Amino acid sequence: xxxxxxxxxxxxxxxxxxxxxxxxxxxxxxxxxxxxxxxxxxxxxxxxxxxxxxxxxxxxxxxxxxxxxxxxxxxxxxxxxxxxxxxxxxxxxxxxxxxxxxxxxxxxxxxxxxxxxxxxxxxxxxxxxxxxxxxxxxxxxxxxxxxxxxxxxxxxxxxxxxxxxxxxxxxxxxxxxxxxxxxxxxxxxxxxxxxxxxxxxxxxxxxxxxxxxxxxxxxxxxxxxxxxxxxxxxxxxxxxxxxxxxxxxxxxxxxxxxxxxxxxxxxxxxxxxxxxxxxxxxxxxxxxxxxxxxxxxxxxxxxxxxxxxxxxxxxxxxxxxxxxxxxx
Amino acid sequence: xxxxxxxxxxxxxxxxxxxxxxxxxxxxxxxxxxxxxxxxxxxxxxxxxxxxxxxxxxxxxxxxxxxxxxxxxxxxxxxxxxxxxxxxxxxxxxxxxxxxxxxxxxxxxxxxxxxxxxxxxxxxxxxxxxxxxxxxxxxxxxxxxxxxxxxxxxxxxxxxxxxxxxxxxxxxxxxxxxxxxxxxxxxxxxxxxxxxxxxxxxxxxxxxxxxxxxxxxxxxxxxxxxxxxxxxxxxxxxxxxxxxxxxxxxxxxxxxxxxxxxxxxxxxxxxxxxxxxxxxxxxxxxxxxxxxxxxxxxxxxxxxxxxxxxxxxxxxxxxxxxxxxxxxxxxxxxxxxxxxxxxxxxxxxxxxxxxxxxxxxxxxxxxxxxxxxxxxxxxxxxxxxxxxxxxxxxxxxxxxxxxxxxxxxxxxxxxxxxxxxxxxxxxxxxxxxxxxxxxxxxxxxxxxxxxxxxxxxxxxxxxxxxxxxxxxxxxxxxxxxxxxxxxxxxxxxxxxxxxxxxxxxxxxxxxxxxxxxxxxxxx
Numbered sequence: 096x097x098x099x100x101x102x103x104x105x106x107x108x109x110x111x112x113x114x115x116x117x118x119x120x121x122x123x124x125x126x127x128x129x130x131x132x133x134x135x136x137x138x139x140x141x142x143x144x145x146x147x148x149x150x151x152x153x154x155x156x157x158x159x160x161x162x163x164x165x166x167x168x169x170x171x172x173x174x175x176x177x178x179x180x181x182x183x184x185x186x187x188x189x190x191x192x193x194x195x196x197x198x199x200x201x202x203x204x205x206x207x208x209x210x211x212x213x214x215x216x217x218x219x220x221x222x223x224x225x226x227x228x229x230x231x232x233x234x235x236x237x238x239x240x241x242x243x244x245x246x247x248x249x250x251x252x253x254x255x256x257x258x259x260x261x262x263x264x265x266x267x268x269x270x271x272x273x274x275x276x277x278x279x280x281x282x283x284x285x286x287x288x289x290x291x292x293x294x295x296x297x298x299x300x301x302x303x304x305x306x307x308x309x310x311x312x313x314x315x316x317x318x319x320x321x322x323x324x325x326x327x328x329x330x331x332x333x334x335x336x337x338x339x340x341x342x343x344x345x346x347x348x349x350x351x352x353x354x355x356x357x358x359x360x361x362x363x364x365x366x367x368x369x370x371x372x373x374x375x376x377x378x379x380x381x382x383x384x385x386x387x388x389x390x391x392x393x394x395x396x397x398x399x400x401x402x403x404x405x406x407x408x409x410x411x412x413x414x415x416x417x418x419x420x421x422x423x
Numbered sequence: 424x425x426x427x428x429x430x431x432x433x434x435x436x437x438x439x440x441x442x443x444x445x446x447x448x449x450x451x452x453x454x455x456x457x458x459x460x461x462x463x464x465x466x467x468x469x470x471x472x473x474x475x476x477x478x479x480x481x482x483x484x485x486x487x488x489x490x491x492x493x494x495x496x497x498x499x500x501x502x503x504x505x506x507x508x509x510x511x512x513x514x515x516x517x518x519x520x521x522x523x524x525x526x527x528x529x530x531x532x533x534x535x536x537x538x539x540x541x542x543x544x545x546x547x548x549x550x551x552x553x554x555x556x557x558x559x560x561x562x563x564x565x566x567x568x569x570x571x572x573x574x575x576x577x578x579x580x581x582x583x584x585x586x587x588x589x590x591x592x593x594x595x596x597x598x599x600x601x602x603x604x605x606x607x608x609x610x611x612x613x614x615x616x617x618x619x620x621x622x623x624x625x626x627x628x629x630x631x632x633x634x635x636x637x638x639x640x641x642x643x644x645x646x647x648x649x650x651x652x653x654x655x656x657x658x659x660x661x662x663x664x665x666x667x668x669x670x671x672x673x674x675x676x677x678x679x680x681x682x683x684x685x686x687x688x689x690x691x692x693x694x695x696x697x698x699x700x701x702x703x704x705x706x707x708x709x710x711x712x713x714x715x716x717x718x719x720x721x722x723x724x725x726x727x728x729x730x731x732x733x734x735x736x737x738x739x740x741x742x743x744x745x746x747x748x749x750x751x752x753x754x755x756x757x758x759x760x761x762x763x764x765x766x767x768x769x770x771x772x773x774x775x776x777x778x779x780x781x782x783x784x785x786x787x788x789x790x791x792x793x794x795x796x797x798x799x800x801x802x803x804x805x806x807x808x809x810x811x812x813x814x815x816x817x818x819x820x821x822x823x824x825x826x827x828x829x830x831x832x833x834x835x836x837x838x839x840x841x842x843x844x845x846x847x848x849x850x851x852x853x854x855x856x857x858x859x860x861x862x863x864x865x866x867x868x869x870x871x872x873x874x875x876x877x878x879x880x881x882x883x884x885x886x887x888x889x890x891x892x893x894x895x896x897x898x899x900x901x902x903x904x905x906x907x908x909x910x911x912x913x914x915x916x917x918x919x920x921x922x923x924x925x926x927x928x929x930x931x932x933x934x935x936x937x938x939x940x941x942x943x944x945x946x
Contacts, residue, residue: 097527100549115435122435135545147527147545147553206813211442249449250473251458251466251491258469280463280485283445284438287461356463357485393827403438 098147099171101179102164105141105372106130111157114359122360123157129363130157132166139179141372142363181372183298185305187385193306196384196392197418203396204411211248212408213288215256216263217415255282259289266296267420271346275353280361284405290361291409293354297368298410299417300347302381305371306422376402377410424455426475427500428491430462430483431511441488444510448490451506453498462487528553532560542605543592544568550593551575558583558590566592566647567606569826573654580650580658589666590659592647596623596867599630599643607836609865610905614639616732617673619663621651621680624779625705625725627863627901629679632729632927634903635910638736641672651683660687661694668698676702677732679725681784682709692717703732707784708803724785726927755934758923762857762895763941770856770892772796773939774849775820775932776842778835779901782861783822786932793936794818801825815849818939820859836868839875846876850883850894856942857895858883859935861928862917864902864910872908873916880920895938896922899931 111123111130120133131137132144132154139145144157144164158165163172201217208214248256259281265274275293282288351369355362367373373381380395400407436444445459458475460466462483470476475491483489490507494500532538541557543550547570554564554571558579566579571593583590591598597620598605602613609627611634618640620626630640644663651657660680667673676698678691683706695702695718703720705728706713714721720741722728730744773794777783783799787806790797796817797806809816812827822828823835823842835842842860849855862872869875880896887894898917902910914924925931 117435117437117440120437135549147549249456249458250493251456251460251469251475254469254473255466258465280461280465281469282466283441283458283460285436285441285461286438287463287466289465358461358463359486361485390827404442406438 097166099177100135100145100147101139101177102144102173103139103141103179103181103372105181105367105370106144106159106164107142108159108161111159113155121154124359127359127362129359130159132157139181139375141179141181141367141374143179143374145179179375181367181374181378183301183305183371183373183378183381185302185381185385188306189385192387193384194422196387197415199389199392200380200384200396200411201415203393204400204408204415207397208400208408208411209405211252211283212405213259213282213292213412214408216260216412252283255288259292262289263292263416267416271296271420272349272353275350279354280356280358282409284403284409286358286361286364286403286406288405288409290354290356290358290365291403291406292413292416293350294361294364294368295410295413295415296417297347297350297354297365298371298373298377298381299414300350300421301368301371302414302418303421304347374402376407424493425496425498425500426477426491426493427504428475428477428480428489429504429508430479431488431490432484434488434511435486436488436511444507447510448492448507451503453495453503454492455495456493457491459488459490461485462489528556528560532562539563540565540600542567547571547593551579554579554590554592555582558586558588561586561588563589564591565598565605565645566590566595568592569594573649576647576649577655577658580655584658584662589644589662591645594649595645595647597626597643598645599626599640601642604866607863607865607867608643609634609901609903610907611903612637612639613641614736615641615672615674616677616736617641617667617670617675618643618677618679619646619660619667620644620678621646621648621660621683622707622781624781624863624901625679625681625707627779627865628725628781628928629677629705629729629732631865631901631903631910632726633677633733633736634905635926636730636733638733641670642667648681651680651687653684653686657683657687657690661690664691664694668695668700674700675732675735676700677728678702678704678706678719679728680704680706681781682706685713688713692719695719701735703728703735707781708788724789724927724929725781726929729927751930752933755930755937759934759937759941762923762938765893765895766856766938766942767892769853770894771817771939771942772815772854773818773820773857773859773935774815774852774855775859775935776845776849777820777822777861778824778842779861779863779928780822780824782899782928782932783820785928786820786859786935789929789932790818790820790936793940800827815852815855817854821845836863839869839872843875843879846879847882847886850886853890853892855894857897857935857938859931860896860898861931862898862900862902862913864900864906864908864913866907868908870907873913877916877920880917880922884921895935897925897931897935897938898922899925899928901928 107128109125109128111125114122114124119137120131123130130142155167163170204214205217259278262274262277278289278292280287280289354365376398380399383391383395399411441459448457463485480489541562542565543553544567545553547568550568551571554566557564576593579590596607599608609631611630616633626643630643646659649655650659667676705722705725711721722731731741734741734744775786784803787799788804791804798809798816798819799806800809800812801822802808849858900910900913904911917924
């Protein structure tokens, strides 16, 4: 009998069928709901069932009920100790520390992200980085030395980069929804890079929302009695600060709606991100951001980048640009 | 130029596979440009804008994979498409594979009668429990995983000792059991030298030197580096010694480690007093004084220890080894003088870029008394800690396999990317006098390291030629001619590019140090 190491708290009841099989995961689907049966290298996630060892090809059926799940008709109880709580948690918040830690994440992503990822958006010359100038870095007609670049990375990728950069500029300095639409569905990967970026953005919005919640609960001096702008919050989040939760959620939901497409994988990940549910690797990073431990922040960032070929780095890029937009 | 492609419907490939296949497609002769992307409307629109769209793609949905290639006119399109279809097959093949994939440890034990060792390579937080279950199932354990707590390691090792089993690890990268190389290990001759190693690269180096000297290895028992530290107390290192003392196939015992805790050394001394078999040790960085009064023949480098063990194994006088070193010193001196003479005034420093941590330590220790201002990301002896691991300072010796470089990435013995980048950076530094590196062959390591480093060596030559300078590149190649990569082939390829290849890391390090030393003295 195989051993279940953990199961995500967002797994929903249903009778699932095998959708696809990868090296370290079997993807089950029921309607538009996914459950991913994965090995330890992938690790816990909102809708992941982590089993011990290599994912066995002998898993043929999966049924999730209220009180248990059945794999190949063998019943496994939902032991509380093995439940993975995928919700983003912000328990401590110090604005200076958090911002400085985000800078460490950004440096690590710039240095170590795979070449094909969207981390190029964060380099200084692109002006989108946390440290970068607040000027529009991209002109639509700026196609100078592109021939060489096209030979290096290919015409498709070059054009995708151009579009994604334009979308990121919109997200950062203009209309978020327009930017999200410009980026969605673009790029390589089973979940296209642009979609991973957008799910990172949704995670950032959730983090910003929770930070504001903690700040108002605990009366953190950095926020107490301040207007949104001076407390490092932009207008959208300021609405939340004014107890207009519906509106803030509304923006997040508009982003989610704009980011959704017909790729079922993308939609599953976007839904989790919109609800503030993240993979273990990302949750650990968010936890590390709240405390002073540079090595742990770097390690956690690198761990997120092990997700997929570029998915982790793309999500982190979206996350960092989202944090820059929503948390100064 | 022609554009061709196809749509894969109803088959799914994870992103890593898609990228790997895309890379392979791009390398096919005749392919000028290519992409492998999901058929989202946005991606299709980009394909149109870039002239990579063909009518067949119109029907592709967001869950379908589009493969597109722009090729030279004369390319044989059917053959190209067939080869790409071939690349897309392996991922799905596993479903048809008849190999039995047991779904649990117990299932694996049942399905493979006589199995007595579990090799564990899972995320650290699960690895300890899996190891315990393996022991409970009567299996010895090789625990490749790291990030297992020291408390768990002690618990596992105490339990294993009670049951008469071995726990090699955690973080045990190398072992050779009954002639079978496990994880990062080499294909070495079988023979009468038994090795206990708390250092993976160390165990690889000594076993290869022994084998290349015409002798062989009975067993190579890895323990994981933490075993010989105070907390664990050498539980498995001592069990390994006991096993080799009892093993009829072992006539010489060779012990390899970074410095064990003083109390562990005391226990080792007591343990080896129980045998008539000769015992040779290399505890890199440990004071030889600690072994005084014991029957252990203490050596200072991996090469020295391996050659002493080989001499004892073949019943040759140990003076043969001393003679060999004298000869080597004279040859080194000649090469060093020649190479130092080619350096410019500004070229002053040694830059060692290692994939093996033990080699990095060994080289730093060999610098003692010869070079000052030695820096490392993992300093030992008199070396100082680098301020920034990515930037060399004066004499710098780096372990690129250290956690801070490898977290979430393949080890540099597998993936040369980081080291290749650093090699170029060092070549561009006007203060670099000598580049020193290791190439580690064998199972687990990169199967074609020359494909990675030869272009870099060529690039370095271009860089230095443009500046009118010369940088000697010195390397050791840890491996044997029986390794899948074939040591002789690798050495020949490197020498053809002007690299000076030495027989061991110690020899390579000594030469590199000598060049820098001569440069300082004579110019």
